[in-house]
Structures are given as structure tokens and as C-alpha cells.
Amino acid sequence: MIGKTHLKKLLTATLLILTLAFVEIGSTPQTALADTATKPATAAEVFSANCAGCHINGSNIIRRGKNLKQKALKKYKMDSIANIANLVTNGKNIMPSYKDRLSEQQIIDVAAYVLSQAETDWK
Numbered sequence: 001m002i003g004k005t006h007l008k009k010l011l012t013a014t015l016l017i018l019t020l021a022f023v024e025i026g027s028t029p030q031t032a033l034a035d036t037a038t039k040p041a042t043a044a045e046v047f048s049a050n051c052a053g054c055h056i057n058g059s060n061i062i063r064r065g066k067n068l069k070q071k072a073l074k075k076y077k078m079d080s081i082a083n084i085a086n087l088v089t090n091g092k093n094i095m096p097s098y099k100d101r102l103s104e105q106q107i108i109d110v111a112a113y114v115l116s117q118a119e120t121d122w123k
């Protein structure tokens, strides 16, 4: 026969397990954490982290004429996502290649960002 204390112990243990299980579930903000951890950087963030060093506000601190303003982009046929993405992927002269640092999608997004910023003259 199961004694009273034995039952009590069993009950306490069960309760403890249940409580732990609930605490586990209640305090799992893992989905929220995962969301922020895997959230891709926006094109603006990619630009400021990788490009702004040389192209702050759409300028070009190394080759001034080859800036990211609409006039220059048109002149050098860099007024399309494809051409900018190609340049960013492979680099040119002093401008580094980004194929090992950025994903294809990030490169396309940052190219689109450059074009949209050029449209409003980087303001």
C-alpha cells in the first residue's frame, strides 16, 4: 500500500515537473530571438556598413567623378541594378569585390538602394 507521505512526495514531484514544463514554455522567447538573429540587414544598413566609407552621401572619396549621383551613374552606364550589382560583385580598380562578403540578394538590394537614393539626390 502506498503511504500518505509517499503520495505527497509523488504529488510534489509531479507538480514540480509540471511547473518546470510551464516555466519552460512560458519563458521561451526563442522564436522572437531567432527572428532578430536571422533578420537580414536592410539595404541601407548594408550600404552604411560596406559602401559609405568611400561613398558617403553618394559621393566617391577616391574617384570624385565616379560618384553615385544620377548624372554620373548615367554617364558611366551604372544606372541599372544589373550593372551596379555586377560592379559590386566583382569590384573595379580600387573598389573592392563583394562576392565573398555579401549575398547575391544583398548585392541586388544595395544596387536598388543606390538607384533609389540617386533619384532623390541622396537627400
Ligand code: HEC
Pocket (backbone or CB within 6 Å): 047, 050, 051, 052, 053, 054, 055, 060, 062, 063, 065, 066, 067, 068, 069, 072, 073, 076, 078, 084, 087, 088, 092, 093, 094, 095, 096, 098, 110, 111, 114
Ligand atoms: C574602398 C572604397 C570603395 C568602397 C568601400 C566601395 N566603393 Fe564603389 N567605387 C569606388 C571607386 C574607386 C569607384 C570607381 C571605380 C572605377 O571605375 O575605377 C567606385 C564606383 C562605384 C560605382 C559606379 C559609380 C559611377 O559613377 O560610375 C557604384 C555604383 C559603386 N561604386 C557602388 C558601391 C557600392 C554599392 C558599394 C558597397 C557595396 C561600394 N561602391 C563600395 C570605391 C569604393
